[in-house]
Amino acid sequence: MTLLPMSTAPFEVPTDRDMLPSERRTFVATHRTCVVAYARRDHGPAQSVVYYVPTDDGELLIATMQARAKAKAVERLGTVSVLVLDEQWPVSYLVVYCDAVVDRDPKLVVDVMMAVGERMSGEPIGEEARPFVERMAKDEGRVVLRCRPYATFATPPRHLHRNDQEERVTHWLSASVPWAAADEVP
Numbered sequence: 001m002t003l004l005p006m007s008t009a010p011f012e013v014p015t016d017r018d019m020l021p022s023e024r025r026t027f028v029a030t031h032r033t034c035v036v037a038y039a040r041r042d043h044g045p046a047q048s049v050v051y052y053v054p055t056d057d058g059e060l061l062i063a064t065m066q067a068r069a070k071a072k073a074v075e076r077l078g079t080v081s082v083l084v085l086d087e088q089w090p091v092s093y094l095v096v097y098c099d100a101v102v103d104r105d106p107k108l109v110v111d112v113m114m115a116v117g118e119r120m121s122g123e124p125i126g127e128e129a130r131p132f133v134e135r136m137a138k139d140e141g142r143v144v145l146r147c148r149p150y151a152t153f154a155t156p157p158r159h160l161h162r163n164d165q166e167e168r169v170t171h172w173l174s175a176s177v178p179w180a181a182a183d184e185v186p
Contacts, residue, residue, distance in 0.1 A: 004054045011027045019156070021181035033050070035083040038077060060082055079099055
């Protein structure tokens, strides 16, 4: 497994049709922020905005503290949903349904934290920062949520740019699509 570098050109979502399965995977691989959601024992679902790191084998890696509810929920339930956010306007998103496990490998934790730092700053982080990140990971009891997608759900962005625009704002239904689905050839 290899962590993918931060994309300099996030996938732009079509506004006139649903995304193809391959486009959904590209959208996830080229973005950096998401809302991770999981069921709580009481009340409604919990949600947190976090950075994630995609891998070359399709996993989404999220660094968190072992003591946080996200890690506890993954250990209890083994599933999360990840709403990948586009940082462009109009906002688009893709929900990714995942099986998930907690990984405590210290090297992976630090690698993911370094990659998250690069996504946060938009700049590479030099290896001279690794000892600081290792210490922080240890002091904070950091782990990695390894999220393996099995399905996605998308709705193209529809936006009203002005009250008198000629283009109609339309909506349609979408559906969950298996993560590994092939693009249908017309």
